[in-house]
Amino acid sequence: MPSILIKSAQIVNEGRTSTGDVYVNHGRVEMIAEEINHHADHVIDAKGLHLLPGLIDDQVHFREPGLTYKADIWHESRAAVAGGTTSFMEMPNTVPNTLTQRLLQEKYDIASEKSLANYSFFMGAANDNLEEVLKTNPRDVCGIKIFMGSSTGNMLVDNQETLEKIFAEAPTLIAVHCEDEATIRENLAVYKEKYGEDGLTAAMHPQIRSEEACYLSSSKAVELAKKHGTRLHILHISTARETTLFENDKPLNEKKITAEACIHHLWFSDGDYAKKGNFIKWNPAVKTAQDRDSILRAILDGHIDVIATDHAPHTLEEKEKPYIQAPSGGPLVQHALQALLDLVKQGKLTLEELVQKTAHNTATLFQIESRGFIREGYWADLVLVDLNRPYTVSKANILSKCGWSPFDGHTFSSTIVHTLVSGNLAYTDGEIVEVGTGHRLLFNR
Incomplete structure (x- = not known):
């Protein structure tokens, strides 16, 4: 599993928004800091983007x-x-x-x-x-x-x-x-x-x-x-x-x-x-x-x-x-x-x-185990969004098998840029990345 470094994102997490870097390794968030300079297999320049938990x-x-x-x-x-x-x-x-x-x-x-x-x-x-x-x-x-x-x-x-x-x-x-x-x-x-x-x-x-x-x-x-x-x-x-x-x-x-x-x-x-x-x-x-x-x-x-x-x-x-x-x-x-x-x-x-x-x-x-927050040690389920890039829904970009949406023709104010699932970059710039399957959720019960 490749390591991923997300640079200069606006991180929205646990009630606050701050600028910082997130380093993902072996599927999990390994480090969150104002600046991280670790080598990574893949670097995402997230300047101007907001990073949210998936x-x-x-x-x-x-x-x-x-x-x-x-x-x-x-x-x-x-x-x-x-x-x-x-x-x-x-x-x-x-x-x-x-x-x-x-x-x-x-x-x-x-x-x-x-x-x-x-x-x-x-x-x-x-x-x-x-x-x-x-x-x-x-x-x-x-x-x-x-x-x-x-x-x-x-x-x-x-x-x-x-x-x-x-x-x-x-x-x-x-x-x-x-x-x-x-x-x-x-x-x-x-x-x-x-x-x-x-x-x-x-x-x-x-x-x-x-x-x-x-x-x-x-x-x-x-x-x-x-x-x-x-x-x-x-x-x-x-x-x-x-x-x-x-x-x-x-x-x-x-x-x-x-x-x-x-x-x-x-x-x-x-x-x-x-x-x-x-x-x-x-x-x-x-x-x-x-x-x-x-x-x-x-x-x-x-x-x-x-x-x-x-x-x-x-x-x-x-x-x-x-x-x-x-x-x-x-x-x-x-x-x-x-x-x-x-x-x-x-x-x-x-x-x-x-x-x-x-x-x-x-x-x-x-009570989901190690998900739902951007925290060190948690699985890297993350989404990067551009709040200033409009996106129009059309039949050409609908991925559900049925091929329609109640939002067909509507222009949203924001665009989903990247999605990480359990540390894998699964979606990037409008394209699905075939990286295998997600994980079965576990619960702390």
Whole structure:
């Protein structure tokens, strides 16, 4: 593994920005100083660039196995690295659903051969696989995923006895998708009766998958976690009301209940459905501008702890179907950092806050070993960005297998210049570097 010396970067790390050099050797950060003159196999002149810890995305859907016609680990990990995301945690609603330890291991085997980024995979929970869930090893598996809302295959956990047992006995963190299925079905029936199936549009999505559906499910999850002392992490908060469920009066490493926000809920609002339609159809739905602004405030004041993507590609053909047939989800991992850097440019958050919510806090929350910070002895998961070089998204530079993006045609204010994954230069000046695979994430639990 070649040594790398990064010279004269603006290093954004642990609440401050300073100018300095970083020396990477044997995959790890060996030295950080104002000036380093060690010989290195590769020297990067980072003058005018900002050096950040690589993003750690705690919620992606890379679709492998079983749905590889729309995405796969090979393509999506490259999109991640091109966007400055160096580690990901992938969800279990693949085909077959990841509901046994054998199927979980098979995903790790695929990633060990194909993923350019570092990786971990959630073990899936269902109504009938408690024994398999309890075998999950907290040392090398990021967590257990529960869908408390509609999902793919057998992954909707709606049996109260099963939920109680999982919350009481889970050996590791539980991550939850919270939407109340009964409420959604009732809302959908009302809208079908009023407009007919052919009259439904994406603009109705936030009313069908409503604030009430989200809050009912999230509050139930919080209640269960408090009852059983569970380490709970609620994914993709989409409403202002839900932010009231979380506390901000203690350090992150002392919190038992945490929350995540996603890029699309920070960027889009219901005013965008007229133009974007199904291309911003996600579950939970993109809701009002007031919800969007409240989610950002909750990130800044500590009620919401991390920012992720819920990267979930579908084919262009699937997304162009009528609303009722079009699947929810979209590709985001390649442009997440650039979207957040635009929010920085707009004065809505600082670079230090961005790093805190996308790297430091994710590493702390999941107890990831030796990642998420620019520290001597830590793995060199790093991204260099040019805050003054615009970048326009087009089909020619989209790396996700699906070939489209909700940001298609948008010009971001910043460009990702270099990405290092576990000490390897994996992306540089618009090109993927074939350097082998990322590492399996380990957890200090």
